[in-house]
Amino acid sequence: MLRSWSKGAYSALSRTSRPVSLHPRGVPSGATRRSVQIQSAASAAADRVPLRKQLKQEAKAIREQKRLRKESEEASRQAWELTVGIEIHAQLDTEAKLFSRAPTSTSHVPNSNVALFDLAFPGSQPEFQVATLLPALRAALALNCQVQTVSRFDRKHYFYQDQPAGYQITQYYEPFARHGFVDLYDYDGIAPEDGDHIRVDIKQVQLEQDTAKSQEYPPASQLLDFNRVSHPLIEIITMPQIHTPATAAACVRKLQAILLSCGAVTTGMELGGLRADVNVSIRRRGEAPGQCQYDGVSGLGQRTEIKNLSSFKAVEDAIVAEKNRQIAVLESGGVIEGETRGWTIGSTETRRLRGKEGAVDYRYMPDPDIPSLILGEDLVSSLKTSLPTAPDSLVAQLTGPGFGLSIDDAKPLIELDDGARLEYYLDVVETLRSQTPDRDPEAHVALARMAANWVLHELGGLLTKTDHSWSAQVVPAQALADLVQSLNEKRITGSVAKQVLAAIFEGDSRPVSRLLEEENLLLRPMSREEYVALAEEVLAQRPEMVEQIRRKNQLGKIGWFLGQMMRLGEKGRVEASKAQEVLHELILGKQ
Ligand SMILES: Nc1ncnc2c1ncn2[C@@H]1O[C@H](COP(=O)(O)OP(=O)(O)OP(=O)(O)O)[C@@H](O)[C@H]1O
Numbered sequence: 100m101l102r103s104w105s106k107g108a109y110s111a112l113s114r115t116s117r118p119v120s121l122h123p124r125g126v127p128s129g130a131t132r133r134s135v136q137i138q139s140a141a142s143a144a145a146d147r148v149p150l151r152k153q154l155k156q157e158a159k160a161i162r163e164q165k166r167l168r169k170e171s172e173e174a175s176r177q178a179w180e181l182t183v184g185i186e187i188h189a190q191l192d193t194e195a196k197l198f199s200r201a202p203t204s205t206s207h208v209p210n211s212n213v214a215l216f217d218l219a220f221p222g223s224q225p226e227f228q229v230a231t232l233l234p235a236l237r238a239a240l241a242l243n244c245q246v247q248t249v250s251r252f253d254r255k256h257y258f259y260q261d262q263p264a265g266y267q268i269t270q271y272y273e274p275f276a277r278h279g280f281v282d283l284y285d286y287d288g289i290a291p292e293d294g295d296h297i298r299v300d301i302k303q304v305q306l307e308q309d310t311a312k313s314q315e316y317p318p319a320s321q322l323l324d325f326n327r328v329s330h331p332l333i334e335i336i337t338m339p340q341i342h343t344p345a346t347a348a349a350c351v352r353k354l355q356a357i358l359l360s361c362g363a364v365t366t367g368m369e370l371g372g373l374r375a376d377v378n379v380s381i382r383r384r385g386e387a388p389g390q391c392q393y394d395g396v397s398g399l400g401q402r403t404e405i406k407n408l409s410s411f412k413a414v415e416d417a418i419v420a421e422k423n424r425q426i427a428v429l430e431s432g433g434v435i436e437g438e439t440r441g442w443t444i445g446s447t448e449t450r451r452l453r454g455k456e457g458a459v460d461y462r463y464m465p466d467p468d469i470p471s472l473i474l475g476e477d478l479v480s481s482l483k484t485s486l487p488t489a490p491d492s493l494v495a496q497l498t499g500p501g502f503g504l505s506i507d508d509a510k511p512l513i514e515l516d517d518g519a520r521l522e523y524y525l526d527v528v529e530t531l532r533s534q535t536p537d538r539d540p541e542a543h544v545a546l547a548r549m550a551a552n553w554v555l556h557e558l559g560g561l562l563t564k565t566d567h568s569w570s571a572q573v574v575p576a577q578a579l580a581d582l583v584q585s586l587n588e589k590r591i592t593g594s595v596a597k598q599v600l601a602a603i604f605e606g607d608s609r610p611v612s613r614l615l616e617e618e619n620l621l622l623r624p625m626s627r628e629e630y631v632a633l634a635e636e637v638l639a640q641r642p643e644m645v646e647q648i649r650r651k652n653q654l655g656k657i658g659w660f661l662g663q664m665m666r667l668g669e670k671g672r673v674e675a676s677k678a679q680e681v682l683h684e685l686i687l688g689k690q
Pocket residue numbers: 182183184185186336337338339340376378379380391392393399400401402404
């Protein structure tokens with residue numbers, strides 16, 4: 100906030116200060132220059148008041164703009180219904196490509212992991228890599244799909260340099276998984292108008308090949324890295340059941356969390372492991388239904404498709420922009436054309452890439468070189484039982500009686516660092532619990548809450564401040580558990596705990612107990628007499644304030660004396676709760 104204010108103030112200041120720094124060309128005489136300066140200074144003085152006013156007016160105008168935008172969005176929401184369906188392409192966590200034995204590693208030298216079939220050399224044949232099925236099946240099961248016992252591969256024809264065969268191998272007619280769903284809750288960030296839960300159906304999940312990676316060198320060159328070609332992907336297709344941009348973004352975020360948690364993928368959107376295409380249409384509420392239909396859902400408006408979105412924010416922003424564009428077109432009497440559109444980060448408009456070819460143009464046909472996939476029920480059911488805990492169950496566990504966390508702490512623990520933060524947190528909690536096995540459940544919950552605060556906010560704060568990425572090694576789980584334990588047992592104060600955490604974070608590798616002893620940080624509890632003496636000393640500084648507190652019962656003012664006690668008392672020895680108790684007693688005569 101401060102930065103945006105200073106930026107605005109700076110630009111306003113530089114505008115008004117222009118006359119002061121004006122040195123008129125061709126005015127050699129000092130007198131004339133002086134007179135110009137005097138004049139400028141005077142006009143600057145005159146400008147000073149308007150500047151403040153101007154800033155106020157600018158802020159008011161921004162507020163007004165926001166209000167109008169909100170109003171017009173609400174008006175268009177009432178007039179038009181938005182519909183969104185999403186296609187997610189996720190790179191599977193496997194070592195081999197879909198139809199060759201070339202490795203999938205993306206960190207290698209470009210074009211070093213490529214088999215003849217990946218480049219569509221004449222005569223080369225596909226060899227389906229069975230291992231690729233496992234992450235695909237885990238994903239389908241985690242998305243509540245019905246796995247098909249028989250599925251097939253099809254060729255989708257198109258010509259582009261990133262696909263050497265002239266067709267992509269995908270599953271069009273008979274995908275390996277159908278009829279799933281994903282549940283979205285308020286804590287997933289869905290729009291308020293969607294209430295506290297919606298379910299988005301998944302039409303199907305299909306296996307397919309990735310394309311080569313292109314790198315543009317404008318104006319005329321493009322380099323291709325075929326290491327990515329034929330990397331196994333799954334495409335997850337949702338039904339057109341989403342009606343707000345925020346819920347669409349929440350859906351992609353949730354799908355990513357589910358895919359990461361079940362071990363289907365290794366990286367999320369940030370690292371390019373997941374890409375989303377959003378299909379957007381609108382229709383006027385209360386009027387004749389639209390002419391389009393999709394898989395049994397009819398009455399839809401004409402969709403456009405925005406391809407290759409690589410962040411949750413891009414998903415939300417692109418849908419807002421496309422919805423607004425479609426409303427503007429229809430309100431001005433135009434027609435929405437089925438097209439593929441693009442989105443650039445930071446932009447406010449989608450841009451047309453090409454007219455959407457109808458499905459028939461892809462000339463889908465069953466691939467004659469690849470036999471059908473036949474899956475045994477036993478494989479599917481054994482995978483089902485070995486699925487890791489789903490994100491929603493994790494939320495339920497962390498906010499349940501065992502941990503007692505707030506949803507605001509549970510969510511980031513689950514989501515941060517692809518699950519590594521949660522693993523670390525659970526290690527800390529397990530260590531704490533193993534050190535205090537006989538504690539009652541309430542004490543365990545208190546420790547779990549305390550640990551969450553230290554993992555997220557204290558350690559998290561240090562990471563943010565120093566711009567470090569996550570590593571469980573920086574502060575080993577054992578060290579954090581020891582620190583939390585010492586604090587919980589009141590062997591150290593909160594400020595000492597923070598100081599020790601910072602020291603470990605910066606590389607002090609001594610065990611916490613040794614560090615506390617060697618640095619003389621263990622709390623030497625103050626006696627009651629010491630507390631009373633310290634409290635009397637600070638109360639004597641402001642007797643009139645003590646009187647006021649007594650007369651007007653202004654208890655809030657006791658905080659000032661407490662602060663003084665913490666400041667004046669011996670470092671690391673004053674416990675806030677005890678100091679507060681003694682202050683109350685001395686000021687109000689109560690215990
Ligand atoms: N009228 C519509 N409005 C909004 N979304 C729609 C509409 N019709 C279809 N969709 C959504 O568009 C997506 C269509 O995906 P699908 O993979 O079936 O076809 P496609 O986009 O033609 O294929 P691809 O892009 O993979 O070549 C689905 O998510 C579906 O829910």
